[in-house]
Amino acid sequence: MKNKENITSENHEQEHVSSYSELFGTWAALIILTGMTVFISISGANLRTLTIATALLIASVKALVVGFYFMHLKFETRLYRIMIIIVMALFTFFLIMVILDYLTR
Amino acid sequence: MTVAALPQTNFFQIKKGIFSWLFTLDHKRIGLMYLYSVGLFFLVAAGLGVAMRLELLNPGRDIMSPQTYNQVFTLHGVIMIFLFIIPSIPAVFGNFFLPLMLGTDDVAFPKINLLSYWLYVLGALFALSTLMYGSGPADTGWTFYAPYSVKTGTNVTMAVLAAFILGFSSILTGLNFIVTIHRLRTPGMGFNQMPLFAWSLYATSWIQLLATPVIGITLLMIVAERVFGIGLFDPAIGGDPILYQHLFWIYSHPAVYIMALPAMGIVSEIIPTFAQRTIFGYKAIAYSSMAIAFVGYFVWGHHMFTSGMSGPAAIIFSILTFFVAIPTAIKVFNWVATLYKGSINIQVPLLFALAFIFNFMIGGLTGLVLGAVAADIHVHDTYFVVGHFHYVMFGGAGFAFFGALHYWFPKIWGRMYNMRMANIAFTILFIGFNMLYFPMLILGLEGMPRRYYDYLPEFHTLNVVSTVGSWVLATGLLLMIGNLIAGYLKGKAASANPWNGITLEWQTSSPPPLHNFDKMPELTKGGPYNFPNAKSTHKK
Amino acid sequence: MTKTDLTMNHAFVLPNSGHKFDAKASKMGMWLFLYTELLLFGGLFIVYMAYRYLNQNAFLLASFELNVWMGTINTIVLLTSSLTIAMSITALQKGDTRLSIILAFSTILAALVFLVIKYFEWGAKFEHGLFPGMDHYNSLPYGERLYFYLYFFMTGLHALHVIVGGIFIGVVIRLIRKGRINKNRISLLENSGLYWHLVDVIWIYLFPLFYLIH
Numbered sequence A: 001m002k003n004k005e006n007i008t009s010e011n012h013e014q015e016h017v018s019s020y021s022e023l024f025g026t027w028a029a030l031i032i033l034t035g036m037t038v039f040i041s042i043s044g045a046n047l048r049t050l051t052i053a054t055a056l057l058i059a060s061v062k063a064l065v066v067g068f069y070f071m072h073l074k075f076e077t078r079l080y081r082i083m084i085i086i087v088m089a090l091f092t093f094f095l096i097m098v099i100l101d102y103l104t105r
Numbered sequence B: 001m002t003v004a005a006l007p008q009t010n011f012f013q014i015k016k017g018i019f020s021w022l023f024t025l026d027h028k029r030i031g032l033m034y035l036y037s038v039g040l041f042f043l044v045a046a047g048l049g050v051a052m053r054l055e056l057l058n059p060g061r062d063i064m065s066p067q068t069y070n071q072v073f074t075l076h077g078v079i080m081i082f083l084f085i086i087p088s089i090p091a092v093f094g095n096f097f098l099p100l101m102l103g104t105d106d107v108a109f110p111k112i113n114l115l116s117y118w119l120y121v122l123g124a125l126f127a128l129s130t131l132m133y134g135s136g137p138a139d140t141g142w143t144f145y146a147p148y149s150v151k152t153g154t155n156v157t158m159a160v161l162a163a164f165i166l167g168f169s170s171i172l173t174g175l176n177f178i179v180t181i182h183r184l185r186t187p188g189m190g191f192n193q194m195p196l197f198a199w200s201l202y203a204t205s206w207i208q209l210l211a212t213p214v215i216g217i218t219l220l221m222i223v224a225e226r227v228f229g230i231g232l233f234d235p236a237i238g239g240d241p242i243l244y245q246h247l248f249w250i251y252s253h254p255a256v257y258i259m260a261l262p263a264m265g266i267v268s269e270i271i272p273t274f275a276q277r278t279i280f281g282y283k284a285i286a287y288s289s290m291a292i293a294f295v296g297y298f299v300w301g302h303h304m305f306t307s308g309m310s311g312p313a314a315i316i317f318s319i320l321t322f323f324v325a326i327p328t329a330i331k332v333f334n335w336v337a338t339l340y341k342g343s344i345n346i347q348v349p350l351l352f353a354l355a356f357i358f359n360f361m362i363g364g365l366t367g368l369v370l371g372a373v374a375a376d377i378h379v380h381d382t383y384f385v386v387g388h389f390h391y392v393m394f395g396g397a398g399f400a401f402f403g404a405l406h407y408w409f410p411k412i413w414g415r416m417y418n419m420r421m422a423n424i425a426f427t428i429l430f431i432g433f434n435m436l437y438f439p440m441l442i443l444g445l446e447g448m449p450r451r452y453y454d455y456l457p458e459f460h461t462l463n464v465v466s467t468v469g470s471w472v473l474a475t476g477l478l479l480m481i482g483n484l485i486a487g488y489l490k491g492k493a494a495s496a497n498p499w500n501g502i503t504l505e506w507q508t509s510s511p512p513p514l515h516n517f518d519k520m521p522e523l524t525k526g527g528p529y530n531f532p533n534a535k536s537t538h539k540k
Numbered sequence C: 001m002t003k004t005d006l007t008m009n010h011a012f013v014l015p016n017s018g019h020k021f022d023a024k025a026s027k028m029g030m031w032l033f034l035y036t037e038l039l040l041f042g043g044l045f046i047v048y049m050a051y052r053y054l055n056q057n058a059f060l061l062a063s064f065e066l067n068v069w070m071g072t073i074n075t076i077v078l079l080t081s082s083l084t085i086a087m088s089i090t091a092l093q094k095g096d097t098r099l100s101i102i103l104a105f106s107t108i109l110a111a112l113v114f115l116v117i118k119y120f121e122w123g124a125k126f127e128h129g130l131f132p133g134m135d136h137y138n139s140l141p142y143g144e145r146l147y148f149y150l151y152f153f154m155t156g157l158h159a160l161h162v163i164v165g166g167i168f169i170g171v172v173i174r175l176i177r178k179g180r181i182n183k184n185r186i187s188l189l190e191n192s193g194l195y196w197h198l199v200d201v202i203w204i205y206l207f208p209l210f211y212l213i214h
């Protein structure tokens, strides 16, 4: 699941210090995304499934922004990104298989 | 505290008194506290198992009412699963030996380790409290299937909360081990120089960490449904019971690997030591642990073939299930290859390891029968299933647990048990085990359903065999435990390395000092199982 | 027995001792814990998706009962609180303890604002008898009941996490004051930040699921 490289690189890693402006920019991006998703919801009230997809898509972009910048995933060793990808892939698989059961019943 | 730790002051002597145990941060003491608790619950639940077999000696009612029988098998299942087998090897031997094998002095978070033990105790108290009030322990089976678990008047809420708390304890143990393995390996020990037991714990910990929360939340939903009367899983008021089964098995199938993987790790330790030979296919065994953990997440649907899940989903889950056989078989072949041409020293731990392979093969192959949709529809919820999972959990994981106990006994207590007696106990145990459970496989094929206190007269003979088997097994268990206790009390002193093992735990004294090592442990050159004087016929 | 006297009374200490403080271990432990939180809510998410699929119209109708504006305001409040705790970490890394404490404190304030708004939202639902077991709730079709059940369960569990996160940050502030958390030993503050961001991420999903998907 992991290769040697990122295991050794666990040990020499520099602590990243986010600048205030970087954090502020992140926040602004999040607010804009929130505005977008609210706007789509109010204006396109009869899009149904499309709104589910877009709403979840925007939510995921927001989650990524929080993860990468606020939670420093971008600056951590690769190990952390690999782990979160595996966790999310696993969860997605759970979801897909359960829904698949319902779709094919 | 005045004792300056001389090399011969071991972790038992350094501090005395009950509180020095209950609030210890020493991983070895926490491991032993787990051992005593887990052992106690095993005996309680084994007693319940023998009682059930007694009821099944003859058709019709023998010693308990149908309702009591329902509660007894539920309690037996809940205790065996949540209080015995899941914490058994990781929490006992993982705690005790992972830091030793990695060449460090404790786990990464000693306080969280202690917390995890106390959560275990709390969960156990919750589970036992169901005996004390209301209409007694749950009668749902250990699976707590909705909607019955929502409707029954027995103490399901409490039992479910117990499972929730025990799950939390298990998560914390897993979390601790993952960080320990990443951060505390002795300098020079890369992932690929780790003992295979550590690898198997690593894989197990990831399952504990990622699967347990799903059942946690599911059980909370059962509680909420019972308290607020919401139709979350009750079809009569809009819910879908199959959704409960999905969520339950998303955890509980991987949980089978929480039981099996550490057991495989134990076998991978015992076999090279008693063959005095490099393990065959180190990487294959190590990575197949990860593969089993991974694939194990994708097969939960094989428990639901008859429950109304869709046909296509059943077929997909069935195919995925067969894939688990591949990494499992890889391990078995490698163990056997390790033994081939080794200088085999037949001792009790090795016998347990071989019994593991034998029993686990039966468990695994019957598992394939259950994993095939068509065959499963025939044997689902029969004694075939009961036989199958006892072969996996008891014949597999349970025997590996006993094997580990015999393997590491001299290291933990610095004494040796009576070998002859251990051999005799093992033999009786092994015969009793197979006598108890093999008939169940046949009974299942003949159509005897599980979870009933009664059966049709035509099943009588084999049930008698099985019940007598339970007595043989119980005799073997008592002999084994008696022999170990006798060894603990007055066994001969054991040397630091009685089996001539070469993983790091054998480099320190027996019992180990408080901080495990009095000097830097030395890594074996050429991998953790590179026996110096072995006829080296293969190199990985 | 504290960590120090455990190591003190022994001549030899391993370089890789588990009793030494290790910032990286601490961070890794926190992340692993966050994964369990993700999967905890993940289970609920699966339930939501399954029932949404089975009761599409009912979920749609029920979702109009929620107030989008309150949800939006709460989203902004939480995002802002995430900003302040992230800035608090930067401040402490730069050695500005006072600013760090003020920022962490504003995060707790934001948490309180969030909870107050939630309180009014839930209060309105209670007035309409929409809490599971109440009269109006019991008269609804099954699909809508499931929706409100999930609404209360998921936002309730989330609110619980907000409270826990707030307390965590409160403890951290105390420790900063005492100097136990400082520029060189910042792990606990970082961990409380990670936890807080996770609470935010979960809300990022809950918000569209309940308020926006019309």
Ligand code: HEM
Binding pocket: B045, B046, B047, B049, B050, B052, B053, B073, B074, B076, B077, B078, B080, B081, B084, B085, B140, B141, B142, B143, B386, B390, B393, B394, B398, B449, B450, B451, B452, B470, B473
């Ligand atoms: C002394 C040894 C044991 C005996 C005599 C025994 C016997 C039994 C019997 C008779 C049943 C009930 C079958 C039925 O009516 O459906 C049962 C169920 C079960 N046993 Fe054991 N067992 C033993 C050890 C174990 C061990 C070591 C484990 C796990 C590690 C275990 C796990 C279970 C589970 C999970 C169930 C299913 C309970 C349910 O249906 O909800 N048992 N056992």
Ligand SMILES: [Cu+2]
Binding pocket: B252, B253, B256, B299, B300, B302, B303
């Ligand atoms: Cu399974």
